[in-house]
Amino acid sequence: MKRRFSRQITLGGISIGGDSPIVVQSMTNTQTKDVPATVHQIKRLTYAGCELVRVAIPDMESATALRQIKSHISLPIIADIHFDYRLAMAAIENGADGLRLNPGNIGGRKKVKEVVSAARDRAVPIRIGVNAGSLSKSILKNYGGHPTPEAMAESAMGHIQMLEDFDFRLIKVSVKSSNVPHMIAAYQLLAGKLDYPFHLGVTEAGSFVSGTVKNTLGIGVLLSQGIGDTVRVSLTCDPVEEVRVAYEILRALGLRQRGVEIISCPTCGRCQIDLFALVEEVERALSPITTPIKVALMGCVVNGPGEAREADVGIAGGLGYGTLFKKGKVLRKVAEPDLSKALIEEVRKMVN
Amino acid sequence: MKRRFSRQITLGGISIGGDSPIVVQSMTNTQTKDVPATVHQIKRLTYAGCELVRVAIPDMESATALRQIKSHISLPIIADIHFDYRLAMAAIENGADGLRLNPGNIGGRKKVKEVVSAARDRAVPIRIGVNAGSLSKSILKNYGGHPTPEAMAESAMGHIQMLEDFDFRLIKVSVKSSNVPHMIAAYQLLAGKLDYPFHLGVTEAGSFVSGTVKNTLGIGVLLSQGIGDTVRVSLTCDPVEEVRVAYEILRALGLRQRGVEIISCPTCGRCQIDLFALVEEVERALSPITTPIKVALMGCVVNGPGEAREADVGIAGGLGYGTLFKKGKVLRKVAEPDLSKALIEEVRKMVN
Numbered sequence: 037m038k039r040r041f042s043r044q045i046t047l048g049g050i051s052i053g054g055d056s057p058i059v060v061q062s063m064t065n066t067q068t069k070d071v072p073a074t075v076h077q078i079k080r081l082t083y084a085g086c087e088l089v090r091v092a093i094p095d096m097e098s099a100t101a102l103r104q105i106k107s108h109i110s111l112p113i114i115a116d117i118h119f120d121y122r123l124a125m126a127a128i129e130n131g132a133d134g135l136r137l138n139p140g141n142i143g144g145r146k147k148v149k150e151v152v153s154a155a156r157d158r159a160v161p162i163r164i165g166v167n168a169g170s171l172s173k174s175i176l177k178n179y180g181g182h183p184t185p186e187a188m189a190e191s192a193m194g195h196i197q198m199l200e201d202f203d204f205r206l207i208k209v210s211v212k213s214s215n216v217p218h219m220i221a222a223y224q225l226l227a228g229k230l231d232y233p234f235h236l237g238v239t240e241a242g243s244f245v246s247g248t249v250k251n252t253l254g255i256g257v258l259l260s261q262g263i264g265d266t267v268r269v270s271l272t273c274d275p276v277e278e279v280r281v282a283y284e285i286l287r288a289l290g291l292r293q294r295g296v297e298i299i300s301c302p303t304c305g306r307c308q309i310d311l312f313a314l315v316e317e318v319e320r321a322l323s324p325i326t327t328p329i330k331v332a333l334m335g336c337v338v339n340g341p342g343e344a345r346e347a348d349v350g351i352a353g354g355l356g357y358g359t360l361f362k363k364g365k366v367l368r369k370v371a372e373p374d375l376s377k378a379l380i381e382e383v384r385k386m387v388n
Numbered sequence: 389m390k391r392r393f394s395r396q397i398t399l400g401g402i403s404i405g406g407d408s409p410i411v412v413q414s415m416t417n418t419q420t421k422d423v424p425a426t427v428h429q430i431k432r433l434t435y436a437g438c439e440l441v442r443v444a445i446p447d448m449e450s451a452t453a454l455r456q457i458k459s460h461i462s463l464p465i466i467a468d469i470h471f472d473y474r475l476a477m478a479a480i481e482n483g484a485d486g487l488r489l490n491p492g493n494i495g496g497r498k499k500v501k502e503v504v505s506a507a508r509d510r511a512v513p514i515r516i517g518v519n520a521g522s523l524s525k526s527i528l529k530n531y532g533g534h535p536t537p538e539a540m541a542e543s544a545m546g547h548i549q550m551l552e553d554f555d556f557r558l559i560k561v562s563v564k565s566s567n568v569p570h571m572i573a574a575y576q577l578l579a580g581k582l583d584y585p586f587h588l589g590v591t592e593a594g595s596f597v598s599g600t601v602k603n604t605l606g607i608g609v610l611l612s613q614g615i616g617d618t619v620r621v622s623l624t625c626d627p628v629e630e631v632r633v634a635y636e637i638l639r640a641l642g643l644r645q646r647g648v649e650i651i652s653c654p655t656c657g658r659c660q661i662d663l664f665a666l667v668e669e670v671e672r673a674l675s676p677i678t679t680p681i682k683v684a685l686m687g688c689v690v691n692g693p694g695e696a697r698e699a700d701v702g703i704a705g706g707l708g709y710g711t712l713f714k715k716g717k718v719l720r721k722v723a724e725p726d727l728s729k730a731l732i733e734e735v736r737k738m739v740n
Contacts, residue, residue: 068657092657116656169698183698214651214698216640220612240651240686243667245600247652249636252604257612260572260605272652272667272685284601288568299566299592300599300624304468305420305444315595315624333624334521334592346521346535346566 039262042233045206047161048112048133050087052208052266053233058259058291059266060282061088061235062275063116068098068105075108077275082111084279085294085326088266090114090136099126106131114163121147128154134208136163139198140172140191152202161206164195166222167239168213185221188213192226207232208266212239216254223258233265234258240270247271248281256285293328296383299347300333307335309353309372317376327387331379332361349382351375362386391614394585397558399513400464400485402439404560404618405585410611410643411618412634413440413587414627415468420450420457427460429627434463436631437646437678440618442466442488451478458483466515473499480506486560488515491550492524492543504554513558516547518574519591520565535565537573544578559584560618564591568606575610585617586610592622599623600633608637645680648735651699652685659687661705661724669728679739683731684713701734703727714738 044054052059062081066073068091078089093099093115106113114134115127121142124135128151135155139148139162155162168183171191179187188211199207209232211222219238226234238254241247251269258264267285269278286292300315301307315333322331332350351358351370358375360367362382370378396406404411414433418425420443430441445451445467458465466486467479473494476487480503487507491500491514507514520535523543531539540563551559561584563574571590578586590606593599603621610616619637621630638644652667653659667685674683684702703710703722710727712719714734722730 063654063656065655065659066657094658098657217612217642240653240684242650242652243671245632246636246640246650248597248600249604249608249633250640252601253608253612253637253640256601256605257609260569260609270654272654272664275654278654280597281601284598285605288598288602288605290569298594298598300594301592302415302622302624302627302630303417304415305418305450306446307417312624319595332592 037260037262040227041231042265043205043231045161045208045233046159047088047114050112056265058264058286059087060085060279060286061090061114061266061268062086062278062282063090063092063268065275068092069095069101071101071104071108074101074105078105078109078111078113080276081279082109084276085283086111086279088112088114088134090116090268092116093123093127094118096123096126099123100130102127102130102132117142119143121151124151125154128158128160132160134161134163136165138164138166138195140195145198148198149202152199152204155206156204159206161208162199162204163208163210163235164192164199165235166192166195166211168215168218169240183213183218185211185218185225188218188222189225189229193229196230196232205232208235209233210235210237212237214238214240214242214250216250219254220257223263224261227263234263235266235268236264237268237270242272244271244273244277247273251281252285256289259285259289259291295326295328296322297328297330298333299330299350301335303335307353308355309335309358309375311335311353314351314376318379321376321380322383325383325387329383329386331383333379348386349379351379389612389614392579393583394617395557395583397513397560397585398511399440399466402464408617410616410638411439412437412631412638413442413466413618413620414438414630414634415442415444415620417627420444421447421453423453423456423460426453426457430457430461430463430465432628433631434461436628437635438463438631440464440466440486442468442620444468445475445479446470448475448478451475452482454479454482454484469494471495473503476503477506480510480512484512486513486515488517490516490518490547492547497550500550501554504551504556507558508556511558513560514551514556515560515562515587516544516551517587518544518547518563520567520570521592535570537563537570537577540565540570540574541577541581545581548582548584557584560587561585562587562589564589566590566592566594566602568602571606572609575615576613579615586615587618587620588616589620589622594624596623596625596629599625603633604637608641611637611641611643647678647680648674649680649682650685651682651702653687655687659705660707661687661710661727663687663705666703666728670731673728673732674735677735677739681735681738683735685731700738701731703731
């Protein structure tokens with residue numbers, strides 16, 4: 037798959053677009069002005085592999101809190117602004133590395149010019165973040181009142197034009213919807229028109245399970261077509277899970293590797309070991325590892341040894357025992373109660 | 389998206405391929421010969437929306453158990469056979485509606501002919517189910533020892549040829565791998581060569597989260613290209629979750645609708661209600677509903693009302709209250725403690 041060409045931008049030292057790796061980002065759900073809570077969540081996100089973090093700036097107190105937050109964290113921080121250009125000015129003033137705002141919504145050309153000028157002075161990129169749920173009435177009117185992919189693309193083009201009018205091109209673009217085919221179509225439409233990097237996301241994707249499916253589909257279909265430069269999985273749950281799911285998507289597509297990949301079968305009437313318990317135990321024990329490694333946990337001999345051989349290390353279950361493989365070679369048979377310990381030890385040896 | 393043409397087959401009264409809806413299937417993980425446990429699991433799968441169920445037939449006792457299992461269930465049942473053609477004969481004898489077996493693995497042409505003849509007599513379709521983990525040595529040799537997409541496709545073509553040699557064409561095909569890009573490529577290769585319906589799946593996909601991501605990517609990318617006629621999500625957990633994830637994929641792609649779709653935001657520093665708890669409560673309470681209905685649960689007013697208007701019924705949160713919407717119209721403001729009850733009541737009214 038050939039990646040869509042996009043001009044590279046830099047946000048707080050992180051490259052986005054061009055031939056940079058796909059960047060993983062998330063957003064805090066704390067009150068931004070609650071500095072300890074926000075810093076704590078950003079540290080948890082950092083540990084999970086998050087590379088950029090966005091925070092909501094609903095008021096001036098949140099904007100000024102950015103300075104203190106930044107002094108405690110290592111990630112570049114993006115200020116999410118709606119409606120009030122003064123919040124954007126204060127966010128830049130207080131060290132925001134990026135902004136997300138839609139210039140059509142902050143009160144007219146003069147205010148856009150002020151924000152753009154401040155952003156340019158500090159090389160702060162701006163994401164045009166169009167959401168199906170908040171298109172302007174005038175655009176909706178052109179599309180029968182519906183937030184179609186064409187309506188979202190038109191909205192994005194209008195906001196972009198306002199920034200380009202002031203010769204500002206440190207731009208990322210997103211066109212999110214909770215409707216996955218719409219979201220895919222909107223990005224595809226823009227891919228033919230723009231060379232700005234794309235921030236991919238499905239918005240209002242729902243709870244953990246349905247949200248994981250929708251994000252994976254929307255983001256995954258586009259990435260599999262070479263479209264997308266940074267991703268934010270959106271789930272109604274702890275944002276650390278968003279980062280986890282983002283890496284699962286990138287790994288499954290072979291775009292980025294991080295941590296332990298567990299290959300395990302669904303089990304069937306042929307399985308003679310307690311594979312569910314084994315997978316759970318091994319997955320939990322190995323979750324802090326960030327080195328890419330492939331571990332196969334197979335219930336039986338039908339596909340087991342074949343898959344286990346493709347993995348860095350693996351087990352194929354028998355009756356009351358498992359066969360431990362490593363790099364395609366049988367190491368030994370291990371009694372079922374000792375399987376997880378033996379496997380975890382092998383993985384740790386490979387990582388250290 | 390134009391759907392790939394496939395000839396339609398019928399399995400136990402269920403149409404697969406052609407212009408039939410994408411069929412959702414799963415597989416039991418009980419000991420098949422344990423009839424009460426297997427029947428109980430199939431009933432749970434049926435309740436979840438499963439339309440075809442596969443069971444492992446590792447021995448003669450499991451094959452003969454099929455007759456008794458069938459007398460207690462309403463779903464067509466598929467017998468999963470490896471190595472021993474007598475198990476296939478016994479499964480057909482005992483009422484299997486479909487078989488999954490690879491004719492190259494059951495002991496030679498004479499035995500294939502016997503199985504094909506019995507399958508034809510009862511119009512029992514056979515799925516050629518190629519897995520990357522169990523390709524023959526002779527095929528692997530042609531591809532440098534690696535189960536590449538081309539190797540999987542060649543394996544499928546060889547097995548299919550054996551059935552076609554006996555003029556048998558009640559065929560479904562799958563080419564599964566735990567490597568998602570390989571799996572996608574293998575189906576794409578075959579899509580250009582065959583008109584048999586495809587059973588899509590990612591094999592050994594892993595535990596719930598990473599497995600959901602891998603299945604969604606592999607199955608979703610292909611379905612979004614019009615490829616695929618029946619799907620089996622494969623997870624190392626309760627197979628009822630496989631059915632749930634399958635419907636989430638089909639719904640997100642607009643291919644099938646079942647039950648309540650919850651649109652909910654990830655929350656951010658602007659959210660002033662306890663949305664996580666609300667989503668969890670509403671999702672649980674509405675899970676038995678099978679009527680397609682779209683419910684929006686939004687934390688704040690930025691995208692909230694916009695998205696809520698697109699939904700059948702929804703809430704946008706404020707400080708200590710929520711605004712209840714229905715079919716684009718504001719119904720009333722509701723105090724936060726009463727929100728879930730009010731919303732659930734509205735949904736139930738719409739369903740009855």
